Amino acid sequence: MAPDMSAIPQPSTRPARGLRRASRGVAGFVLTTAVTFLGLLAITFFIGRVVPIDPALAVVGDRATQEQYEAARVALGLDRPLFVQFLVYVGDVMTGDLGQSITTNRPVAEDLARVFPATLEMATLGILAGVLIGVPVGVWAAVRQGTWIDQVIRIFALMGYSVPAFWLGLVGLALFYAGLGWVAGPGRIDIFYDGLVEPVTGLLLVDSLIAGDFTVFGNAVSHIVLPATILAFFSLAYIARMTRSFMLDQLGSEHVTTARVKGLPEWKVIWVHAFRPIRVPLVTVIGLSYAQLLEGSVMIETVFSWPGIGNYLTTALLNADMNAVLGATLVVGVVFVAINRLSDVAYRLLDPRAKR
Amino acid sequence: MSELLTIRDLRVSFPTHQGRVEVVKGLDLSLGRERLGIVGESGSGKSMTGRAILRLIRPPGRVTAAEMTFDGQDLMALPERRMRALRGARISMILQDPKFSLNPVMTIGRQIAEALDAHERPSRGERRTRVRQMLERVRIADPDRVARMYPHEVSGGMGQRVMIAMMLIPRPALLIADEPTSALDVSVQAEVLELIDELVRDEGMGLILISHDLALVSRFCDRIMVMAGGEVVESCAAADLRHASHPYTRGLIEAVPRMDETRDWLPVLDRAARAGT
Numbered sequence: 001m002a003p004d005m006s007a008i009p010q011p012s013t014r015p016a017r018g019l020r021r022a023s024r025g026v027a028g029f030v031l032t033t034a035v036t037f038l039g040l041l042a043i044t045f046f047i048g049r050v051v052p053i054d055p056a057l058a059v060v061g062d063r064a065t066q067e068q069y070e071a072a073r074v075a076l077g078l079d080r081p082l083f084v085q086f087l088v089y090v091g092d093v094m095t096g097d098l099g100q101s102i103t104t105n106r107p108v109a110e111d112l113a114r115v116f117p118a119t120l121e122m123a124t125l126g127i128l129a130g131v132l133i134g135v136p137v138g139v140w141a142a143v144r145q146g147t148w149i150d151q152v153i154r155i156f157a158l159m160g161y162s163v164p165a166f167w168l169g170l171v172g173l174a175l176f177y178a179g180l181g182w183v184a185g186p187g188r189i190d191i192f193y194d195g196l197v198e199p200v201t202g203l204l205l206v207d208s209l210i211a212g213d214f215t216v217f218g219n220a221v222s223h224i225v226l227p228a229t230i231l232a233f234f235s236l237a238y239i240a241r242m243t244r245s246f247m248l249d250q251l252g253s254e255h256v257t258t259a260r261v262k263g264l265p266e267w268k269v270i271w272v273h274a275f276r277p278i279r280v281p282l283v284t285v286i287g288l289s290y291a292q293l294l295e296g297s298v299m300i301e302t303v304f305s306w307p308g309i310g311n312y313l314t315t316a317l318l319n320a321d322m323n324a325v326l327g328a329t330l331v332v333g334v335v336f337v338a339i340n341r342l343s344d345v346a347y348r349l350l351d352p353r354a355k356r
Numbered sequence: 357m358s359e360l361l362t363i364r365d366l367r368v369s370f371p372t373h374q375g376r377v378e379v380v381k382g383l384d385l386s387l388g389r390e391r392l393g394i395v396g397e398s399g400s401g402k403s404m405t406g407r408a409i410l411r412l413i414r415p416p417g418r419v420t421a422a423e424m425t426f427d428g429q430d431l432m433a434l435p436e437r438r439m440r441a442l443r444g445a446r447i448s449m450i451l452q453d454p455k456f457s458l459n460p461v462m463t464i465g466r467q468i469a470e471a472l473d474a475h476e477r478p479s480r481g482e483r484r485t486r487v488r489q490m491l492e493r494v495r496i497a498d499p500d501r502v503a504r505m506y507p508h509e510v511s512g513g514m515g516q517r518v519m520i521a522m523m524l525i526p527r528p529a530l531l532i533a534d535e536p537t538s539a540l541d542v543s544v545q546a547e548v549l550e551l552i553d554e555l556v557r558d559e560g561m562g563l564i565l566i567s568h569d570l571a572l573v574s575r576f577c578d579r580i581m582v583m584a585g586g587e588v589v590e591s592c593a594a595a596d597l598r599h600a601s602h603p604y605t606r607g608l609i610e611a612v613p614r615m616d617e618t619r620d621w622l623p624v625l626d627r628a629a630r631a632g633t
Binding site: 146253254255257258259260261262263264265272273276277350351352353 | 410412416440441442443444445448449451452453456457458459460461462463470471474475506508519522523526
C-alpha cells in the first residue's frame, strides 16, 4: 500500500513544484524590487529635505510675506513631521502621482513622459552603434594583439576615456554644424517642425515614421546624428576595451588551444570558442553602459540643448524642485533595475552554468 | 618500422626581458607506430615539444628545426591551411585538465561532433552514430545523455574521457597526450591511462605520452626520453630504464620511494649534475 501511495502523487506534484518555484521566484523579484525602490525613494527624499534649500521659499520667492510663505509651507505639506511627509509621498507615488513640478508647473509624471523618450532615443542609438562597432573592434584588437592595429584601437579607446564629453560636443557642433553645415544644430528638431507629428511613443524618429512624415524624420535624424555619435564614441571605447581584455583571456585559455588542436579554422576558433564564453560578461558591460546613457548624459544634453532626463534633472536640482528630482531619480532607478533583470535573463540564456 | 615522425634539432624560444630564452634546445626524435614517453620536471620543455609538433606555438614564440617531418610531410614548410587539415585528423593532442580544456558553453556532443566535422562531411545520422560510438568506446555508459550535458556537469575523469573521444574521433595516426592524468584523482588516473593505451593499440596509433611521472611512463611506453632544461638527457627502451646512465635520470629513479625500502633519507635531485648545460 505504502509504495503505491508515494508513487501516485509524484507525476502530479512535479509540475506543481515547478510552478511553485517559479512563483516564489516572481514573488522574490517583486519583493526585492519593492525594497530597492523604497530605499531609493527614502534616500533621495531625505537628502532632499536635509539640504539647505527651502522648497516653500522656491515657490513663493524672496519677496513673499511671512503669511504667504507659511501658506505655501502648509500647501506643500512641509509643516508635518518628516516621516509623515515621506509616507504621504510614497502613497502618492503608488497611485502614479509624482506631484507637481514647481519649475514647469505641470505634473512631474507628464514631464517625465516627455523628457525620457528624448534620452531613450539618443541612448539607444548610441549603445547600438557602440555595440555593433565596439565588439568587433575589441575582438580584432585582441586577435592582433601587439600589432599596430591593436595600438591604434587602444589609443582610440583611451581617447574615449579621457576626452571630455562637452569638449567633443562643442568641437563637433563648431565643425559639422557651424562650419560644414552637415548636421542640424542643438535641439531635437527645428522649431518650425516642432509639434507637427502626433506623439505616440515619444520617440521622434519612430513617431515621424508612423505619421509617414519623412521631412520631419530627416530633420530629426540630422539633429540626433551628432550627439548620438558622440555618445556612441564613449560607449564604443568602453565596450571595445572590455571586449579586448575578455578576448585576450579567452585566447590564451586551454579550451581555445583544444579548438586549434581539432584543426578548426581560425574564424571558428575566435568566434565560436573564444567569443561565446565572453558573451556573458559582455552583457553586463553593455547593460551598465546602456544604463549610464539612459541616466542622461548631462554634458551632452546641455551642450546640445537636448530636452532629455539629464537636462531635466539638472534644471530641477538647480531650482530646488524636489518633486521633479524625486521623479527623475525614480525613473533612473527603474531603468537600472530593468536593465539588471534583463542582464540576468540574458545570463541564463547564454551560460549553461547559470541554469537553475 | 615505418617512421611516423622525425624531428632533428628542434628549438623553441621565447623572448624575455633578458633576451630570447630557449626552452627546447636541439631535440632529436624519431617515432614509429609506438609509444614514446617524455619525462621531465616542470619547465623541462616537454610540453613545448608537443605543442611545437602541432605548430601551436604562437608568436612571439619561435620554433626552428633542421627537420620535422610527419608521414613524409615537412611540418615546418606546410602552409597553415594544410597544417589545419593535419591537426586533429592526423595528429591530435589530449590536454591536461578537462576543467579548462573543454569549452564551458558548448554541449559535449557538439564539441565532439565539431572535431569530426572539421575533417569530414558526415550526414546528420552518421554524425550522431559516430559520436555515440566514440563515447561508448571511451566507456561512457549513457552516451546520449552525456552528449547533451555541459562540461561542468561531468566529473574530471569523465571530462578527460570526453576529451579522448573528441581527439580520437577523426582517427588520427599520432596522439600526443600532454599530462593526461595529472589533474585527475589518483583513483581514475590508471583507468584513463589504460583507456588511452587500449585505444592506441586498437588503432595502431603512435603515442607520445608527456608526463612528470617516471613510473607511470615506464609502465605504459615502449621507449622513454628524459628531458631536463630543454635537452634530452636520456633516451632508452622502457625496460632498460633501470640501467640508465645519466646522473639526472639516476637522480630521478633514486628519488622514487619503494614499498619495501629501508632508506632513512630519500635523496634530493642533484641539479648540480647538469649545471653546466
